[in-house]
Amino acid sequence: MEQQAGPDQGARSTVRRESSTDARVDTRRSVRAALGELAALQFASVGEQGSATGQPEHGLLPAAQATPPTVLVALSGGADSLALAAAVAREASALGLVAGAIVIDHGLQDGSADVAAHAAAQAEALGLDPVLVRRADVAAAAGAGGPEAAARDARFAVFAAVVRETGAIAILTAHTRDDQAEQVLLGLARGSGIRSLAGIRARRDLPGGGQLVRPFLASDPVISREITLAACAADGLTPWHDPHNTDPAFARVRVRNRLLPFFEHELGPGIAAALARTADLAREDADALDQLAVDALAGAFIEETPNPETGEVERVELAASALVGQPPAIRNRAFRLLAADRFRAHLSQEHTLGIAALVTSWRGQGPVYVPGIWVERNGDRIVFTRQHGSPRKPSN
Numbered sequence: 001m002e003q004q005a006g007p008d009q010g011a012r013s014t015v016r017r018e019s020s021t022d023a024r025v026d027t028r029r030s031v032r033a034a035l036g037e038l039a040a041l042q043f044a045s046v047g048e049q050g051s052a053t054g055q056p057e058h059g060l061l062p063a064a065q066a067t068p069p070t071v072l073v074a075l076s077g078g079a080d081s082l083a084l085a086a087a088v089a090r091e092a093s094a095l096g097l098v099a100g101a102i103v104i105d106h107g108l109q110d111g112s113a114d115v116a117a118h119a120a121a122q123a124e125a126l127g128l129d130p131v132l133v134r135r136a137d138v139a140a141a142a143g144a145g146g147p148e149a150a151a152r153d154a155r156f157a158v159f160a161a162v163v164r165e166t167g168a169i170a171i172l173t174a175h176t177r178d179d180q181a182e183q184v185l186l187g188l189a190r191g192s193g194i195r196s197l198a199g200i201r202a203r204r205d206l207p208g209g210g211q212l213v214r215p216f217l218a219s220d221p222v223i224s225r226e227i228t229l230a231a232c233a234a235d236g237l238t239p240w241h242d243p244h245n246t247d248p249a250f251a252r253v254r255v256r257n258r259l260l261p262f263f264e265h266e267l268g269p270g271i272a273a274a275l276a277r278t279a280d281l282a283r284e285d286a287d288a289l290d291q292l293a294v295d296a297l298a299g300a301f302i303e304e305t306p307n308p309e310t311g312e313v314e315r316v317e318l319a320a321s322a323l324v325g326q327p328p329a330i331r332n333r334a335f336r337l338l339a340a341d342r343f344r345a346h347l348s349q350e351h352t353l354g355i356a357a358l359v360t361s362w363r364g365q366g367p368v369y370v371p372g373i374w375v376e377r378n379g380d381r382i383v384f385t386r387q388h389g390s391p392r393k394p395s396n
Contacts, residue, residue, distance in 0.1 A: 077119030199279030
């Protein structure tokens, strides 16, 4: 979630105060690096397709690429996304990319349509094209995760739809290193392991194609909330200040306005920067563990059964004998990855340990019921079955 700093938040920044010109240079450097990587991957892929068909290549774009690929900035009108939009508008064309914007009206505040319209006008003034405005259905996405999670899920649904509509290769969002620090503290509070400490991913795939890319999460240069405000000032842009970003009803706001200042006061400056660095280090470890878990799943896989009507996976069977010798960190991670990837289920530690006991402490015990899944042992097979209806009876 983008955060727009209020007048009293500048003193809490994690980096030195820079001139507006320096800030603008830094935001453009971050964007240039992220877009350069996207462009290189895209053109390499298209170039391989062109080589395979024997088509010649001329200039920057391969001949197989009829039009330059499009990237879209997710723009709220706040300082972070406005600074990102200005930097993308400046850098994209030199890298052979078309730059546009997607403005999402979440409909959560009075006047939200006017805010969205103003942000769209700012995008157009920066030269971004296309500029799309869409309304997110937050109510339809509501669930146990609370209003922030519902807004995020609704936003991602819009992203996926817009990528399908426009063929964009990426949506760019403006999360900063300050957001990263806040996310690490929230992860610590939830006690949800190293993946949570790894914070916000700088890049992830979107359902149905395209990527979500967050240029301002890079460690060099460091982009903080103070930097984005200064970059907006350098470009003569006036950001919108979202009232939700000062509302203590939201846990993230309490972390930003209460916890981080407290830690800075008690432990000294640089806490937010240290938390963001912790995320960088934890992400390397988490990615390595994820790969080891994927390899473990591949080694234990027996078969999976899809639903003939929907194509959804209904059942997955693993060999217990292939998992029993795995370290708990790998085995438990494998179960969590399988549940999320095949069944869109998120396992708690209690659920994960219950499934693990079917492998490591098998005494003929009954099945384990977890959200959306029914897990049992049948001989050497650990069977995951999608749950429909009663949580105490497996689907047929």
